[in-house]
Amino acid sequence: MALEPRDLVVVGASAGGVEALRGFVAGLPADLPAAVVVVLHLPAGGTSALPAILGRSGPLPAVSARQGMALERGRIHVAPPDHHVLVRDGTLVLSHGPTENGHRPAVDALFRSAAVAGGPRVIGVVLSGALDDGTAGMVAIATRGGVTMVQDLDDALYQGMPGSVVKHVRVDQVLPAGSLGDAVRRYAGEPVETANVPAPSALLRLETRFAAQQTVEVEKMGEPSGFSCPDCAGTLLDVDAERTRFRCRVGHAWTADALLDAQAGTLERALWTALRTLEEKVSLARKMGADARNRGSGKLAERYERTEEEASHAADVLRGYLLSDAVDEQARAERPS
Incomplete structure (x- = not known):
């Protein structure tokens, strides 16, 4: 039996997410036996003060993610503006890959890469945000045996993101942002079986490659939908009929909402x-x-x-x-x- 510790926490937020993230990190313990990676949907230009904000809000140090940075337990790694942050072999990869729902960094891109790299070692957390970002990524985490958590809808300034996850995933924890940190503490470090986990689906691998700016055979992802991409006006392919998701030939990804x-x-x-x-x-x-x-x-x-x-x-x-x-x-x- 192959047992490994649950040691990777990925967190996604959008509208209303700064306050939710502050409450979340305040509840994390100083000796958390897991690395934390955070994506907050940000405008493309400028710099982000989020690492400094989160570093002041809780006991863990927070840093801006850098290309090739090793994941460190007990540290918060924050996605910089205009770059996807992905997990690969215990390190962080920064990518200027196609936007997802108009966002880069995108919550789904991080979550998918974590699901591929970590499987059941991953804890996914979705906080306040509009629309349905994070759902596809959380489905990937759940499918690979990871733990799923969302902010309680009554506690979220914007209910779209956590609400969508609840509709599509059997969520392990639904709690106010201030209580999710303690929930992560209870799960982090637990030994989990990693040998008999379902392999990543072909679509999951393809979408993770897209986010990393790697070559993808687009035709394998789906059939033409009849809709056009708002970013490039290219034809959108229907890549996930169950949850109504689309990608164009250059990789821009869209949910129906x-x-x-x-x-x-x-x-x-x-x-x-x-x-x-x-x-x-x-x-x-x-x-x-x-x-x-x-x-x-x-x-x-x-x-x-x-x-x-x-x-x-x-x-x-x-x-x-x-x-x-x-x-x-x-x-x-x-x-x-």
């Missing part, structure tokens, strides 16, 4: 572009109409005036729709949940 959200943003940008074009058309028609009248071309001026009137009416309708939609969106955001 994230794809719908991204498409809504693309549509809104297109509508604002259309409004700008209509307003420019109004201005140009008005100028050309005035020039025609100055030259004594009355009929030509009337044609330009009709064009101005039609474009102005269309712009008013479109502007009214966009502004009312923005008001409705703000009202939904301010409505108590």
Whole structure:
């Protein structure tokens, strides 16, 4: 029987995640017999103050992950902006691989790599966040015999991520963020059987390779879905019909919820572009109409005036729709949940 200690904790968070992470790390013991790797969805530019914040919030030191850094028990390794952080052979790999749900670093990329590398030695933790990031990665961890934990929905500022995991995975622990650290302490260091664990699926291996910027035969991942990638406009392949996930040929990954959200943003940008074009058309028609009248071309001026009137009416309708939609969106955001 091959027994190894459960010694890798991977944590994912997004919206509302800083407070959740602070509560989580405050509950970790100073002698935790496991390495902790954290992904918080961050903007691509700039630097992150998260290592300093987490280092002050609990007893464990926190550092920004670096390429080739060895995983160290009793230390928190934080993904830097604009890089996936992956686990491989006891070290961390930083990658500029394709975004997942528009994110890099991405929670799912870390979780999948941990599932492949550690199997039952892994503890996965999903905290506050919108949409359904982290679910596919947590499924991978559960399938490989790892422990699954999520923040209690009543404790999370944003329930989307932990709520989605609960819907798709038989979760081992559902607790407030401040109690999850103690739960990790109880599981960490336990000897676990590693010899008879189900091997990673072909899809899991392919997606982990994608995140690491390795060559992948995309055609093996699924069939064309009929949808386009919001990032590159390429055809999306249906890679996981059960949980409705997609990837394009260059690797951008989307869940159905994230794809719908991204498409809504693309549509809104297109509508604002259309409004700008209509307003420019109004201005140009008005100028050309005035020039025609100055030259004594009355009929030509009337044609330009009709064009101005039609474009102005269309712009008013479109502007009214966009502004009312923005008001409705703000009202939904301010409505108590």
